[in-house]
Amino acid sequence: MDVVSPELNSLLPDEIMDTEAIEEVPHSQSDGSAVQSEPTHDTSVPMETDAPMSSEVLSIYSNATSVEHIQTVTTSAATDSTLSVIPGSQSSITISTSPTLFTIKPALVTSTATTKTTDSVTGTTVSTSGMQKLTTPFAISAANHQIILNKLASSQATEAAKAAGTPPQVIKQEGQKLLVTAIGKTGQPIVLQLPHTGNKPGVSQTSGDTKSPTPQFKVVTIGGRELKPVVGSPGNQMTTLQAQQLKTVQIPKNTPASSAAPIKFIITKTVNSKGLSPQTSVTPVIAGRVMTQTSPVMSPKTITLSEPHNTTISSIPGKKIAISPLKTPSKVTVVSVASPTSNTSQKSVALPVSVALGQQILAVQQSTPASPVKVATSQTTAQNIKPVQSVTVGGVGGSQFKTIIPLATQPNVQQIQVPGSRFHYVRLVTATTASAAIQPGAPNTSSVAAGKPLVVNAGAVRMSVPVVQAQTMKQVAPKPLTSAPQVVTTSQTQQRLIMPATPLPQIQPNFTNLPPGTVLASAPGGSNVGYAVVPAQYVTQLQQSQFVTLASSSSFPASSSIQTQAKLPYNGVSAAETTSRPRKPCNCTKSQCLKLYCDCFANGEFCSNCNCNNCFNNLEHETERLKAIKTCLDRNPEAFKPKIGKGKEGESDRRHSKGCNCKRSGCLKNYCECYEAKIMCSSICKCVGCKNFEESPERKTLMHLADAAEVRVQQQTAAKTKLSSQISDLLMRTTPIISSGGGRLPYTFVTKEVLEATCECLLEQAKRAEQTHQPQEEAERMILEEFGHCLMSIISSAGKAKADCASINC
DNA sequence: GAGTTTGAAACT
């Protein structure tokens, strides 16, 4: 499953996503089946559900002439806020798209006369000639053909939730605003195809009304792959947790038979709240997905954005869920959770995601069996559990996010990845249904605890973990989990949550700040619950050698699929580079490799093949290592983040996050972290006598020298290669082939004696020519002629010897 | 390879 391409994510600067690029999806079919979508050049902006207090822009525009891909914005934010568009009389948003561009964004908006908006909460509807219905948060601007969707006020959301009979979510009131679940292949925009269900917008659908017609839409990748249809029907076997957390934006389409105008949805996210009105600061942002509807529906087209559950209305203020690497804290990105449902004609997917942002527990849940987009997994279980869930979590106060990547077919491993920073976490979970009680004191579970099922994994797990740096993770057996009573189980959804190891509740690593490459595994020594922070590399190491069984339990599903995740750039260096370049062994002597002095530790890696003394940076000293991580994070939450990141606008693409403090090196030696990273010092550096700037002659000289040296090395390498090839070729040619019936003559016949004899013959011929006073030309001719005779003699002798040899041997 | 230099990390 390619989720948001980690690579792509990593490439995304923190500052980007102000507005996502809008790209037109070539075409798709309108019937909702077999959508033939063509891959486009990159709409592959990673889905971001992040709304860092910034406005979220949902742009929906249609191209009247182009084939349309239906675009789906699925917002299933575990924690809360989602687009509160509910099909129905009161809680639905119906957007009838004329061939215009609709932008739904929380920005200041002027509704226009051509649109019709319906407030999902209040039921107020603003109708315009454009036949567009939107929930009140939507403001429609006719002038620019944009529909601006404003987020519901928190009070409204609460009321709506109450009206729905479900309590409003209380998770992280602040920051999280909208959760958008993107289902799509990496680099591909999510295409939502609206089936011709004939569902009329305006049909009320509340969380309690499960029998109401459920608008549905189909999600299709650009590549034409039908990921999964999403149905917002509450009757879709949603668990309580799902009911509370699942937030879905449904875009049912009322397709008049004659309609042909393509509808194109562009969901744009605005990350930066610059210039946005205060109103926008609370507006969720949906970013990065361009969706085009190819259905031959004539405009006006009606698209209903609906949310099955009012209670999950996104408008809870302060909640933020990020879907991309943004700098906003507490961001959660749900990336590409796509999977076809097993059998229902009307496919539905519930993708509740529970996220404790800013805290440490992240739970992802999916009710329907789903296969990773790129990983063909056979759904053998009827539990409707997606084997792997991919979630991107925004780092606290930073741009990092994590992704749980679907792994193989086994539902017991969840990976959390932090693109760009090589963070890589894996949750080891099993499909066991053992129930337990959530540890009340666990801060990590607070945000997801309420009525949200958690599954304790007691069984042994075998991990298949893609490693950020293209390292293939194989199997790791977790130790038995301890303290079973810490986890609550849901029977139905099999939501799995990694709980902190009991012995070390105080040092639970924060998902957002764990060292890069860290893999969460069961804590050693634990019996039922726990996890170990394991560098992803180490997992690779383990798999390369043998299975490391940390758990006593043995029921490992034979997960054979090993995923190699897209490489992520790290510190400005592509993952490919970092991968191909073996890590330098450390030489720590006093730090026990548990301080940032140690590069291994700083990179979130276990020491391997190092020269360190008294090393504690290994699995055997997990406890100490966790403590050290905790200490480092306490000291500096950014400790494990890449030091080289995206610079400000107008500056270099890469710059040191903190800047250097060089005093004597002039920033032209590897002492300088900027220079070492091959970047120039920036304004944030506090260096003295810096010569590492663009126009620096010293720097240029060094660069030239370095380039020259590199060229020299390359040339030498090439020369060596060529020479080696030539020698090899020569040897191949001159290899005696006596045994063969034909072919070349053995070179061994050109012996020293033969050469001497030949030379004597040539000299004798030269003397003869001289004695006869032959002109030089004639002399040369005579000598060459003699040489030819000699060669003929040699060849003849060789051939005769060869024949004799052959006769003897045979 | 030993010793020195350097600057980040850690500490006070």
Next chain:
DNA sequence: CAGTTTCAAACTC
């Protein structure tokens, strides 16, 4: 936050 110490890598010889 600033100054000092510790540390390991980078560098020099």
